[in-house]
Amino acid sequence: MESKDKTIVTFHSGILTIGGTVIEVAYNNSHIFFDFGTEFRPELDLPDESLITLIDNGLVPELSDVYDPRLGYTNRKAKKQKYTHTAVFLSHAHLDHSKMINYLDPAIDLYARKETKAILKELNKTGDFLLPSPFENKNFTREINGVDAYEKIQIGEISVEILPVDHDAYGACGLLIHTPEKSLAYTGDLRLHGYDRKDTLEFCKRVNACDLLMMEGVSISFPDQKPEDIKVLSEEDLILQLVSLVKENPARTITFNGYPANVRRFERIVEKSPRKVVLKANMAALLLEIFAIKSLYYYEEGEKTITALDPDLAIEKSILLKDTQDFLWQVTDHFEQLPAESLYIHSDAEPLGEFDPSYAPFLRMLKAHQIEFVRLACTGHAFSDDLNKIITLIHPKLLVPIHTLHPEKLENPYGERILPTRGSSIVL
Numbered sequence: 006m007e008s009k010d011k012t013i014v015t016f017h018s019g020i021l022t023i024g025g026t027v028i029e030v031a032y033n034n035s036h037i038f039f040d041f042g043t044e045f046r047p048e049l050d051l052p053d054e055s056l057i058t059l060i061d062n063g064l065v066p067e068l069s070d071v072y073d074p075r076l077g078y079t080n081r082k083a084k085k086q087k088y089t090h091t092a093v094f095l096s097h098a099h100l101d102h103s104k105m106i107n108y109l110d111p112a113i114d115l116y117a118r119k120e121t122k123a124i125l126k127e128l129n130k131t132g133d134f135l136l137p138s139p140f141e142n143k144n145f146t147r148e149i150n151g152v153d154a155y156e157k158i159q160i161g162e163i164s165v166e167i168l169p170v171d172h173d174a175y176g177a178c179g180l181l182i183h184t185p186e187k188s189l190a191y192t193g194d195l196r197l198h199g200y201d202r203k204d205t206l207e208f209c210k211r212v213n214a215c216d217l218l219m220m221e222g223v224s225i226s227f228p229d230q231k232p233e234d235i236k237v238l239s240e241e242d243l244i245l246q247l248v249s250l251v252k253e254n255p256a257r258t259i260t261f262n263g264y265p266a267n268v269r270r271f272e273r274i275v276e277k278s279p280r281k282v283v284l285k286a287n288m289a290a291l292l293l294e295i296f297a298i299k300s301l302y303y304y305e306e307g308e309k310t311i312t313a314l315d316p317d318l319a320i321e322k323s324i325l326l327k328d329t330q331d332f333l334w335q336v337t338d339h340f341e342q343l344p345a346e347s348l349y350i351h352s353d354a355e356p357l358g359e360f361d362p363s364y365a366p367f368l369r370m371l372k373a374h375q376i377e378f379v380r381l382a383c384t385g386h387a388f389s390d391d392l393n394k395i396i397t398l399i400h401p402k403l404l405v406p407i408h409t410l411h412p413e414k415l416e417n418p419y420g421e422r423i424l425p426t427r428g429s430s431i432v433l
Contacts, residue, residue, distance in 0.1 A: 012184040012433040014217065016425045017066035018044070019407050023223055024101025026408055027066050028191065032184040035090040035161025038071065039180060039191055040102035041109060043136075047362050054136055056108055065105055066428070073110050075140055090161030092116060095149075096193025097177035098124040098266040100134070107138040107147050116158055118167060119151035120176025120295060124266055127291045154178070168211055169204040170195035173240075173353065173385030174266040175295065179208050181215070187433045189217040190399070194408070196387040197394070198239040200269050205387075209398035216433060218401035222409030223386035237383040244273050246381055247350060251279050256329050258347035260336040262354035267385075268295050270352070274333070275300050283320050283334035286311050301332075305339065345375035352381045403433075 012032050019026030025044035030037050044064045051058055056076050059065040069080040071091070095103050095117035103125060106115060117125070125146060128134040132143035152158065154169040166181040172194045182189040190212035195205050212218065237243045251259060259280070263270055268291055275282045275292070281301060284292070289302035290311045303320045304310070325334050326342060336343065343349070349371060356364040371378045387395060392415060396404065402420040406412035412424050423431060 010186070012187045012189070013430055014189070014219075014405075014433065015430040016405075016407070016427065017068065018063075018427060020425055020427045021410065021412070023226060023408060023410065024099075025064065026102065027068070028219060028407070030163065030182055030184070030189060031086075031088070032162050034088050035163045036088050037092050037094060037160050037163055037165060037182070038068075039094040040096050040193075041093050041104075041106050041115075042100055042102040043104045045101055056105075059105070065108075071110060071113065072108050073138070073140075076108065088161075090163070092158070092160045092165075094165060094167075094180060095121055096179065096191070097121055097172055097174040098128070099174050099194070102193070103135065105136050106149075107135050107141070107145065109147060111147065114150055114160075115147065116150045116152055116165075116167075118154060118169070118176045118178050121174075121178075122149040122151035123294050124174070124176060124268065124291065125149065127287070127294055128265055130287065166211075168208045169201065170208050171199040171201035171203075171205045172196060173199065173264065173270070173383070175268045179212070181212050187216040188212070189219070189433075190215040190401070191219045192221050192395075194221050194223070194385055195395070196385060197391045198383075198388065199385075200240055200273075205395070206398070209395055212399055214400050214402065216401075217403045217405065218396075218399055219405045219407055220392070220396070220415065221386065222392060222406045222412060222415045224384065224389050224392060225406075225414040226410035228411065228414070237381065240270060240273070240383055243270070243352070243381055243383040244277050247274065247352070248277055248279060250348070250350060250379065250381070251333055254348055258326070258329055258344050259333050259350070260343060260347065261333060261350035261352055262335055262337055263352040264354055264357075265291060267353065268292060270383075272296055272298060278333045280333040281331060283325060283332050285335050285337055286314060286319075288335060289314055289318075303334070340371060340376065341374055343374065343376055346377070348377045348379065350379050350381050353383065353385075405431075 015029040017027040026040050056078050067080050067082055072078050092114045098121045129146045130144055138145050152167050157166045164183040168179045168181055170177050170179045179193045180191040197205055283301040286302045286304050289300045292298045292300055301318050301320055303322050356367050400419040404417035404422045406415040
């Protein structure tokens with residue numbers, strides 16, 4: 006679709022699904038994209054994660070002149086439009102928003118908050134977090150322009166302001182986008198019940214009365230869930246419950262795990278735990294990188310030494326396996342080594358939940374080894390009532406619900422609402 010001097014928004018993916026959001030905003034010869042991740046559908050059991058396999062299975066969209074040309078992909082539905090200015094923006098480090106950045110054309114600028122850049126580089130140090138580029142070393146992470154909160158970037162005739170929001174990936178942001186005629190806002194993933202609630206409120210203030218609000222709606226995807234089903238009401242509540250669990254089990258091996266991008270939660274666990282917390286070495290390195298926090302850590306057998314870590318803070322794993330009172334320690338694999346009757350706290354770690362085919366076998370494995378499983382989760386997405394509050398605070402002229410299975414459940418009392426289809430465009 007071509008329309009001179011008009012703002013065109015194309016919803017390439019992230020519609021009627023959770024994750025894999027790729028949206029394009031174009032104005033004349035300038036266009037930007039956000040985000041650049043993949044849909045999570047492990048049930049497909051793909052033979053590989055090559056670009057063409059991902060496209061053929063609908064996990065990433067067909068795009069023109071955006072993917073690395075060395076991959077040999079040509080859009081089979083190519084547009085004639087050519088752009089002088091192109092850039093991609095990441096809202097945060099979760100894989101459904103970032104996983105395919107190594108498939109991005111190296112000539113195209115990629116922007117993210119400095120915190121997100123640091124997290125992605127640290128998590129991909131061994132090359133098994135992001136999709137690997139077939140043209141680089143295994144641990145390659147493509148160049149990211151790290152920017153500060155509230156920084157503005159000009160891409161041709163499009164201006165993008167980076168606005169921090171509260172999410173369970175540290176360094177998350179939304180975007181305030183200005184073309185010469187319109188203002189658009191993208192929430193990324195956000196909430197009001199984490200440590201950075203004030204950031205989400207400030208986001209709402211800055212994007213107030215925008216012409217278009219593109220808003221995530223994960224929490225409205227599950228109509229059977231009732232408010233009373235929510236066991237953890239905030240990040241602070243989660244830490245309180247974890248502390249209580251540790252105190253209630255004074256003579257027992259206790260381990261835990263969480264999603265690594267939620268470094269704020271790991272920081273609080275280290276700070277608040279009644280026991281000394283011992284992290285995997287790579288997680289300790291991430292806390293050191295992001296918060297300059299030095300924590301106890303351990304290596305699995307054969308892991309490479311991380312030179313940034315203080316060797317005096319290293320704990321032998323054999324000591325942890327015998328401990329029943331001094332340590333709360335992170336475990337990510339080799340669960341079969343844990344002693345029987347130990348307690349494991351699963352705090353938004355992988356496997357992420359019932360929708361993941363590996364979740365049920367994981368639970369069976371723990372049960373077979375007589376390890377007690379306790380799930381302690383806090384959603385990174387705004388509760389349903391908070392989604393409505395956010396809309397009320399913003400008063401958008403046009404609302405487009407995305408990143409949800411049920412976009413029709415999100416209303417806009419202050420203007421219009423459009424429910425786009427995958428690949429569709431709207432002209433503002």
